[in-house]
Amino acid sequence: MRQTGNPGKTKQKASVWRLGLLKAGLSKAIHFFFPGMYWKHAAWSALHSIWLIALVMLWLGYVNVMDGFGFMNDHMNMRAFVNDVVLRKPPPDNISDRYLVINTSKNNALMPLDNDNTINTVITDRRLLAEKLKILDEHSDKIAFVLCDVFFEFPSADVEADSLLQEVIQSLSAKQKFVMPAYYNDQERTMVPPVFEGTTGLSQYRSSYLNEQFLKYSFILYGKHKQAPLVAFEGISGKTMEKKKLWFIPYYTLGGRWALNTIIPEFRYIQSDFVEGLSYFHLGLFEDYFIGEGQVVVIGDIEGVYDVHQTISAFAAGPIVLINILESLRNGDNIIALGYLLLLFVVFFYVTYHTFFYKRELPEGKSLFQRIWFFVLEKWSYFVILALVYVSMIFFHHYIHILILLSYFGLIETTGAILRKKREQQEV
Numbered sequence: 154m155r156q157t158g159n160p161g162k163t164k165q166k167a168s169v170w171r172l173g174l175l176k177a178g179l180s181k182a183i184h185f186f187f188p189g190m191y192w193k194h195a196a197w198s199a200l201h202s203i204w205l206i207a208l209v210m211l212w213l214g215y216v217n218v219m220d221g222f223g224f225m226n227d228h229m230n231m232r233a234f235v236n237d238v239v240l241r242k243p244p245p246d247n248i249s250d251r252y253l254v255i256n257t258s259k260n261n262a263l264m265p266l267d268n269d270n271t272i273n274t275v276i277t278d279r280r281l282l283a284e285k286l287k288i289l290d291e292h293s294d295k296i297a298f299v300l301c302d303v304f305f306e307f308p309s310a311d312v313e314a315d316s317l318l319q320e321v322i323q324s325l326s327a328k329q330k331f332v333m334p335a336y337y338n339d340q341e342r343t344m345v346p347p348v349f350e351g352t353t354g355l356s357q358y359r360s361s362y363l364n365e366q367f368l369k370y371s372f373i374l375y376g377k378h379k380q381a382p383l384v385a386f387e388g389i390s391g392k393t394m395e396k397k398k399l400w401f402i403p404y405y406t407l408g409g410r411w412a413l414n415t416i417i418p419e420f421r422y423i424q425s426d427f428v429e430g431l432s433y434f435h436l437g438l439f440e441d442y443f444i445g446e447g448q449v450v451v452i453g454d455i456e457g458v459y460d461v462h463q464t465i466s467a468f469a470a471g472p473i474v475l476i477n478i479l480e481s482l483r484n485g486d487n488i489i490a491l492g493y494l495l496l497l498f499v500v501f502f503y504v505t506y507h508t509f510f511y512k513r514e515l516p517e518g519k520s521l522f523q524r525i526w527f528f529v530l531e532k533w534s535y536f537v538i539l540a541l542v543y544v545s546m547i548f549f550h551h552y553i554h555i556l557i558l559l560s561y562f563g564l565i566e567t568t569g570a571i572l573r574k575k576r577e578q579q580e581v
Contacts, residue, residue, distance in 0.1 A: 194510045201509075202501035208561075209497060209553055210489070214405075214413045247432070248422055252476060253296070253448040254433035255285070257303060258458040262311070275459075277303050280314035281436060282452075286321040288441050293328050295444055300385045300479070301333045302356060302453030302460070302472045305347035319349045326351035332384040337375050344378070354381035356475070358462065367462045370478055371415045372487070373405070382478040385449065390483075413487040417465075417552045421480050424469050427455055451476055486550035493549050500541045504534045508562055535559060 248254065262278040282303070289299055308315055325331035334356035336345040346353060355378050358367045372383045372394060379387075379394070387393055392408035405414045427433050433455045434443060454460040457470035464474065481487065542555040 190506060190510070194506060197509070198502045198505040199498075201505045202498050205501040205505075206494065206497050210413075212554055212557065213551055214415050248426060248476075249432055249445070249448075251447075251449060252432075253444060253450045254427065254455055254472070254476075255436050255439050255450065255452045256429075256433050256455040257282070257436050257452060258454040258456045260436040262309065276309060278436070279309050279318050280311055283314060283317040283321055285436055285439050286318070286325065288439070289444070289450055290321050290324050290328075292441060292444050293325065293330055295446060296330065297389050297447050297449045298385045299325055299331045299450045299452065300381060300472075300475060301331065302381070302451065302475055304334045304336065304356070305349050308348050315348075319351075322349050322351040329388050332381045332388070334381055335378075337378055339375065342375075352384065354379050354384035356381045356471070358474070367464050367474065368417055369415050370418050372478075372482075373414055380478070382475050382482065386479055386482040389449065407482075407488065411489040413489065413551075416481060416487045416550075418474075418477050418481045419486060419550055420464060420469070420477050422473060422476055424457065424467065424473060427470075427473065449479065481550070484550070490549070493545070493551065496541070496544070500537060504537055504562065507534050508565055534562065538562065 257277045260278045260281055261275050289296060322331060332352045332354045333347055335347060335353035337355055337357065338345055355374055357374060358370065372380050373396060374380065383394055394405060394407045394412065396403060396405055405412050451472050453472035455470050455472050457468065460471035461468050462471060462474055538558050539555060542553050545551045545553050
């Protein structure tokens with residue numbers, strides 16, 4: 154049987170033809186999104202996009218001023234609307250599935266007035282706390298970690314109770330399943346440890362400048378001191394958060410991945426989610442049969458009697474803030490993913506080109522609809538930035554400050570319009 158043609162050449166021609174179609178399609182797409190662009194425009198747009206990414210990373214990770222609490226409330230409302238109505242995301246797991254929450258606000262002891270104490274001081278009942286921690290220590294193979302949000306500032310009047318508490322704290326710490334708060338005095342630049350020896354981490358929040366509310370949270374404070382939820386996360390996950398430097402620029406990694414040290418945490422659990430007897434138990438009522446497999450035990454003033462903070466989700470007790478911080482770490486909210494950087498680059502490249510190098514010549518609209526449509530087309534870049542902000546917030550949990558970006562590009566556009574007008578006047 155006689156064979157006609159060359160199959161190899163036929164396949165090669167088909168491959169060349171498909172490659173030609175791909176190039177033609179890519180060329181049309183580039184011309185559609187970036188009409189009239191040539192390599193100088195592309196180079197400048199790329200450089201400016203990289204600069205904007207650096208600016209965003211700086212703001213997200215280092216700037217803690219004028220965040221705008223009301224503005225962030227609008228952010229959170231939009232996020233809730235998209236998640237609940239548009240995406241229909243299921244609610245988070247029940248708190249009790251992941252956390253064993255123990256409330257200390259109703260189990261207190263009194264430090265009486267004496268030569269050392271000028272007033273009667275209310276502290277957590279340390280004998281009772283030692284008994285309950287002993288139960289957790291005996292079941293340490295079952296629990297994931299103990300995050301004790303009780304600051305032991307000074308010894309109690311019960312020396313024996315303090316001795317029992319010290320023993321169990323050291324035992325849990327040796328098993329790498331315990332952390333308690335320490336305090337850093339930033340005026341004296343000294344660490345104030347608790348009176349007991351054991352694993353410690355900071356439990357301090359910084360309010361944003363001009364805001365008294367809790368908004369941003371830093372995992373490592375004062376250069377090297379780790380916060381208690383980070384210590385707990387490292388113990389649970391085996392990952393470590395480290396501060397590094399690229400030349401003189403500091404950056405952070407978590408488990409070897411680039412991460413932000415400072416975030417606006419998402420509140421997956423709010424104060425109203427914590428119901429007595431269901432999602433938390435009082436210290437005096439806690440027994441071993443409450444313990445579930447793999448739970449993180451959180452001990453503190455869950456009801457917010459002595460420890461409460463104003464947050465984006467209204468008031469929240471200190472331990473609830475710490476639970477949400479731990480959830481942020483577990484969900485990787487502070488990780489800078491490659492896909493996120495690529496998204497920023499593409500959007501900034503598009504907006505840069507259409508702000509600096511391309512201006513649509515739009516006719517004057519006659520009808521109301523035409524005028525609105527032409528206005529949208531003229532200000533299209535601003536809508537793209539707005540979309541970026543919400544995509545960043547909802548899907549990546551990074552809260553870009555939209556007012557900063559809009560002001561930045563608005564200033565550029567205004568300056569460009571003034572320079573063009575002066576140039577036209579000079580030409581006339």
